[in-house]
Amino acid sequence: MNAFEEHFTYEPVGAEPGPEVGHPGMTIAFVGNPNCGKTTLFNAYTGSNLKTANWPGVTVEGKEGSARFEGYEVRLVDLPGTYSLTSYTMEEEVARNYVLSGDADVIIDVVDASSLERSLYLTLQLLALGKPVVVALNMMDVVAKRGMEIDVHRLSETLGAPVIPVSARRREGLQPLLHAAYHHRGVAHDPIQHFHPVDDGMAEKHAENVMVYSRDLEGRIDAVQAAFEGRYPDVANPRWYATKLLEGDVAVRRDYPLDVPELEEDLEERFIAERYDFISGVVAECVFNRERRAEATDRADRVLTSRVWSIPVFLLIMAAVFGLTFVLGDAVKDVFQTWLDLFNGWVADGLAALGASEAVVSLVCDGAISGVGTVLTFLPNIFILFCALAFLEDSGYMSRVAYVMDGIMGALGLSGRAFIPMILGFGCTVPAIMSSRTLESMRDRRRVMLVTPFMSCSARLPIYVLLSGMFFGQWAGLAAFSMYVLGIVVALLVLLVLKVMGHATDDEGGMLLIELPEYKMPDAYTVWVYVKDKVLDYLERAGTVIFAASVIMWVLLNFGATGYVGENVDGSFAAVVGRAIAPALAPFGSGDWRLAAALLAGISAKEVVVSSLSVLFGVSGTAVGTAALHDALLGIGFGPANALAFMTFCLLYVPCIATIATIRSESGSSRYALFAVVFQLAVAWVVAWLVFLVAGSLLG
Template identity: 40%
Template sequence: MSITIALVGNPNSGKTTLFNALTGSNQHVGNWPGVTVERKEGQVRHGNTVCRVVDLPGAYSLGAFSEDEMVAREFILTGNPDVVINVIDATNVERNLYLTTQLLEMGAKVVIALNMVDEAKEREISIDEKALARRLGVPVIPTVASRRNGLEQLMNAALAVASAPRNGHVRLSYGESIDDKLAKLTNLLKAGRWDYPSGWLALKVMEGDEYVRKIVADEQSMQRSKEFLRLWDEIAANEDYYQLEIVDSRYRFVGEVTQDAVRRPAVAVETATDKLDRILTHKYWGIPIFAAIMFVVFQLTFAIGQDFLGEWMASAVEYIGEFLESLLLTVNAPQWLVDFTGNGIIAGVGAVVEFVPLIVILYLLMGLLEDSGYMARAAYVMDNTMRAVGLQGKTFISMIVGFGCNVPGVMATRTLESKKDRMIAILINPFMSCGAKIPIYLVFIAAFFPAYGGAALFAMYALGIIVAFIMGKIFSKTLFKGEVSHFIMELPPYRMPTLGTVLRSMWDNVSGFLTRAGTTIFAVVSLLWVLAVLPGGVEPYGPESILGQIGLAIAPIFKPAGFGTWQASVGLFSGIAAKEAVVATLGMVYAGVEEGMELVMSIREVFTPLTAVSFMVMTLLYTPCAATLGTIRKETGSGKWALFSALYSFGVAWALAVVVFQVGSLLGFA
């Protein structure tokens, strides 16, 4: 005696392991006719019976969504298997049973191999196989295919089912109205000549299966039946409703079958994540809480980074500068090299590097927030505000990335599907306070607002976000009109941040900062130093130098903003190469003005608190750095948008800096 057994199951249910365990080396591989799906067959002798085992492609359902699904259902319906072994992953019973319900709908003779029961046990999932078998009306045999456990019982059950007339399995109900229509349609379809059971055809027609609908529509005998045509039109008119009800009924059935029969480890009805989210994502309190968290982050950054570590780093830079200078003097190095090293590199690059401790602390704290899962909540609480100003909630994710560096921030806008949303997100991203802008704020905060460091830094970040929102609103009403895409954010569960991940995240940002200091900033400082000491015969770092002349030419532009000095102007000009270069340039030009004087002290003499704020606003918002402009050109596919970004952001920054200075002067802050 010989029979055919079909193996069917979800991908990763252990179906192929079971196939190999059953057939051993006695198998061969080919292709299913007309498709590129692999066909595996093997043989196994069980008692006196020779079993031909066909391993069907893994599938989550038996619809017409993929070749794998089509091949599997076609073989079950027309390949005349004597029995179908449905392999179910015991760790994921609920998901796997969806396919089982479709096998039952087909009227197949089914035996369930409840596979990987050992893994389910390890995960404390308890399954009552008898209850499952009773509710499904088919045998359920626990197996561990990888250890060949339960195979004997499985084959016994398969042979018993194959020789029995039919399973006594339960029938699904899809609701009274659908059941009635299904019965009528099944009756009408019996008049046709099909390779498939008419009940299954009727179900698939109602479910909107295009493949089956075509077969039925092409059958001549059906076209002559007025009753059929009337029913056909009625079904077509409510296709979506029937499809949803049928699929929903299957899930309801799975829920009923597994209720009490599958028990998972107790999970609190309300998880810690839910409790936290109720507070942190609150409709009204969400944004104030986010603002408060960020405020604490900036306060801690100053308290730890400046008070504990800042002095140490400044002393280290000073010590390295003195050491290099004495070393160069000892080896009788030319004066220009001593000057380049002391007043150029150490004053310039050193001025940037001095702020590394604050950068370290800031990104460490930001890494903690991100790794805990809070940043996704931050994006969510901003969602309503974003939508109100015509931006998509997900834009805030790219803005958060922009806090690190605007280049990946602009690239992160790729996750926005709509071109309109993406263009706006690209154009507003440079308003975010990237890591390179932080040293600029820190120099001016140290000079004028040391007691309010955290608050001042917080204000700069907040201003960047507010300006981004305003510009986003303007763009969505002018250049990029259209509806806001309505997306719903999925919030991952909170988790305890891991030290390794947080440190790695911090290092990624800090190393990028240090790399730029050692490459771009070094190159910019070297170039500016040459411009600051040429032409020969003029006072180095003076207004007659090439650098001074460039500064003097630009300076009138910034006079209405209160900082129309040539030093401040060249600082801003160099910042277009890289934002850190603003501090590096100021460090160099002011070190040259008054030998040995610290940058902060020099700034305190040249700026006032009001012009300091005006200058900080300018550096926050003005023309993005060259790398960001290059990325904007690449991501928008147009140099025009990069130019637009450079010009409009300069205009916005200048206008706001002027407003700050002029209004401040009127109020008596000058």
């Protein structure tokens, strides 16, 4: 154990509190660029199940956790990734506002050591605030792998702040980092040591400030700072605000208006250029063997980000993912199904032995167990899909997808950044809608909110597995994959129509700023956190929303105006509602009232469509996907073309209630949320009808 470790103890959240040793607790804020490993480092301390991914925008709101230092609890805050303290997007604004609030006793600036020149730009802005900053030099394992060397001691002298080498992925350097943060609280910065000549009369500024600009800019800063101090004498660190005013920072100019001649010119580009000149000098002084690059990443990107091959390769990779999901998942699913059928039979026999009525046995077995069990049988498929997506995310590939899509999205009046929520929509639409905060304007955000629900979230996968397996045999994987491709195509077409109608302009999208990280072997812990979180969420939905929906559907199916109808389902409430909706669905081959009722139930959660079908068609046990339901559907004239159209409608129609509520919250408008629902329903009907016509002519 080294000297640092002797003074440090860290325990996951929820550990029993240790003895207090007399020092006050503190709050540490983790700040850094997207893809710098900030959230992974935060997870390493707290044990928190936060998702990390290799693209910007995943962490949109600050997350909190705690660790233990010398027996006392330390509060940790994980802020959204940002490239600077000039806020252009909502995530950048969240990070900046928290840093300026003073709530954090110490800021840990997580820096990607393998891309130091880019990362230090934010570091300079944080140090200029005059707050205690500790630099976590992350990804040192990548630096070593590339053969690079960093003079950590010299870098610390240059920045006037502790610089601690760490590897969040390997959990290395955690103890020294927290130790440095604790002992640096209350210290704005250490004495600055720049070993290079300075202009006459500027030596004092170089001793006091990490970043000193040219004589002209310093003169302007002094003038604005003097005026600022005269008007706002109680504001701490007037130099930082003076600099921001000269840069034309919209928020600072709005909150601290000042009328001085120096503000007539926008000097932001000059400030940026001089900061990068200073950073280049620091990097040249502290980093060695920079010429070595990740050759494997460069070779892979020649194909994976090329104009010709990038999109076909993306489609092939996703097709392989879904092929794997079916081949491996179905083998395990059959075992799950057998166990659940046995369990259902045991429960039915037990209830009968206890003298339970027919209605009670039917409620428990045909309603609750069959409904929830049907969804649970698809857990192996869901698990394999989540593993594959987590692997792609953490390997660094998915950020390339956003980069590749930048040109396409730009033609639609958006940047490639707008494709990130759409990618996230493959997991769950709710956080995907929330991640639209990375876009700068509400107009862009609303357009993305409108089309993101067209992405096939994981809740729809059981529907695809069910119908594809029954009607497409060995081509089931391809049939399911076609839904994912169709969702992307429909979303892009809708964005194109909106642009043609005048809702976007050619220059409105702006430039995509995204880090393309080096390809790496995914971290097992990160993948485990992601998959565990998704599986637990799936099980929670099965035990709550799907359970409740299955019971409600059983009640609607077994009761009518005359009371309990039993097997006479034609007189049930479900039949009445289903028959009212069914004529609207008939044009694309789903005119049976039971299909209509299942779609209606699916608004609560898309998995409920599957569980509802088992209840509505009276399939005993959990044998969905077997001959029982297949024969029942064939009996109403439901064939492959109907199945494809039904899957299409499930893909595009009204999203789940949670998504609707999120659209309402993120757009700030109930009217817009209602418009989105009606619009998506109309698109679903039209596309499902077209698919039914085309599939009917091809499949017969």
